[in-house]
Amino acid sequence: MDQKMMEMLQWYANGSLAPDERQFVEQHLDEHPAYRQQLAFFEALRREVQRSVPPTEPDLGLAATLNKINRHSNPRREVSSEVSRAKHWLERLFSGDAHFRPAYALGVAVIATQTAIIGYLASDTGEPYSQTRAKQIVPPSIGPFVKVSFVPDAKETDIRFLMIQLGASIVGGPSQLGDYYLFLKPDRTDWAAQQLRKSPFVDSVSVIATLPAAKE
Amino acid sequence: MENDEAKRLLALVAEGDQRAFEKLYRAQSRSVYAYVLNQLRNTVEAEVVLSETMFELWKCAAKFKGESTVRTWIFGIARNKMLMQFRARSMDHEDVDAYAEILPSDGPDAIDLIADTQRQQGVKKCMEALSHNHRECLHLVFFESCSIGEIAAIQQVPSGTVKTRLHHARLKIKACLADLLRAERELVAGT
Numbered sequence: 001m002d003q004k005m006m007e008m009l010q011w012y013a014n015g016s017l018a019p020d021e022r023q024f025v026e027q028h029l030d031e032h033p034a035y036r037q038q039l040a041f042f043e044a045l046r047r048e049v050q051r052s053v054p055p056t057e058p059d060l061g062l063a064a065t066l067n068k069i070n071r072h073s074n075p076r077r078e079v080s081s082e083v084s085r086a087k088h089w090l091e092r093l094f095s096g097d098a099h100f101r102p103a104y105a106l107g108v109a110v111i112a113t114q115t116a117i118i119g120y121l122a123s124d125t126g127e128p129y130s131q132t133r134a135k136q137i138v139p140p141s142i143g144p145f146v147k148v149s150f151v152p153d154a155k156e157t158d159i160r161f162l163m164i165q166l167g168a169s170i171v172g173g174p175s176q177l178g179d180y181y182l183f184l185k186p187d188r189t190d191w192a193a194q195q196l197r198k199s200p201f202v203d204s205v206s207v208i209a210t211l212p213a214a215k216e
Numbered sequence: 217m218e219n220d221e222a223k224r225l226l227a228l229v230a231e232g233d234q235r236a237f238e239k240l241y242r243a244q245s246r247s248v249y250a251y252v253l254n255q256l257r258n259t260v261e262a263e264v265v266l267s268e269t270m271f272e273l274w275k276c277a278a279k280f281k282g283e284s285t286v287r288t289w290i291f292g293i294a295r296n297k298m299l300m301q302f303r304a305r306s307m308d309h310e311d312v313d314a315y316a317e318i319l320p321s322d323g324p325d326a327i328d329l330i331a332d333t334q335r336q337q338g339v340k341k342c343m344e345a346l347s348h349n350h351r352e353c354l355h356l357v358f359f360e361s362c363s364i365g366e367i368a369a370i371q372q373v374p375s376g377t378v379k380t381r382l383h384h385a386r387l388k389i390k391a392c393l394a395d396l397l398r399a400e401r402e403l404v405a406g407t
Contacts, residue, residue, distance in 0.1 A: 014357050052343070058246060066238075
């Protein structure tokens with residue numbers, strides 16, 4: 001079969017051929033009945049394609065699309081409606097509407113309380129917190145004391161933990177050589193010294209009777 | 217709707233005329249929906265794509281330069297939306313490429329098959345098994361009565377590619393039908 005004719009038949013079947021081309025095809029069909037079978041195939045296909053599409057309303061999806069368009073065209077409308085609603089609410093609040101009086105009074109009371117608290121906090125000079133939180137330690141005059149030096153890589157957290165575990169207070173130091181002086185209850189001094197010697201963070205430990213004189 | 221009338225309405229839509237849009241929508245919705253449904257095969261998704269296509273038309277009406285018909289332009293938008301939908305669901309489809317090997321020419325058997333047995337269900341089944349591009353071509357030819365130039369514009373391929381796609385689609389459908397008939401005959405012979 002002529003390939004060109006085969007191609008033309010499908011355009012003939014869908015009705016998109018120009019009048020002169022249609023005439024050419026019809027003449028060919030008369031002369032060669034074999035092409036009629038091919039045309040029948042295309043017409044069957046056409047019927048089936050037409051039939052495969054379900055009936056639909058022309059308005060299908062129109063409402064949703066129009067909503068989208070309106071939102072797109074007037075993006076401020078929604079915002080402005082919120083603003084006008086808030087404005088209306090405020091107008092009613094201050095216009096003396098009976099329903100709003102308790103709410104108005106409550107709102108004013110809350111604002112007044114908050115203002116008073118903020119004002120008090122702003123004007124309170126108080127005592128200097130830096131000093132109250134770093135009170136000077138007055139070392140006891142009577143020993144014994146524990147003199148301890150820590151290994152160079154001991155961290156502050158390690159030292160603090162040790163003090164808490166032993167119940168010790170640092171009453172002096174660090175000296176130029178890195179010694180600290182600890183005070184404990186007298187009956188716990190020797191025990192604390194033993195514990196310190198076992199610690200990996202401690203370099204040396206000794207129990208002393210008195211603290212060295214403080215340098216003025 | 218004639219192309220001139222569609223162009224007139226589109227020009228009004230470009231100026232923000234919502235009534236013109238509604239008129240154009242009603243005139244095109246069935247075609248666009250049918251086209252999209254033919255590919256997506258899901259009524260919900262098809263309605264979504266229809267709505268997105270027409271919304272795009274509203275936004276971009278001013279960009280229409282009249283280089284194609286309004287229908288071709290709208291179908292081009294619908295096709296892009298559809299491709300996005302396909303990507304979103306990365307849909308797999310069954311193709312009947314193998315049939316092209318079985319029946320590589322236009323033999324009379326398949327035509328007789330259609331003419332004599334009126335197996336509409338067979339045609340439907342075989343069409344559904346085609347690839348998207350082949351099914352799209354057949355839809356545009358036999359539902360939309362598009363010309364080859366219009367199909368090429370919608371699918372954004374040369375006319376030669378459209379011809380090739382139609383040729384292969386035809387062969388595949390015939391081969392598929394022949395296969396169905398063979399299976400039926402074997403079933404009858406076995407009983």
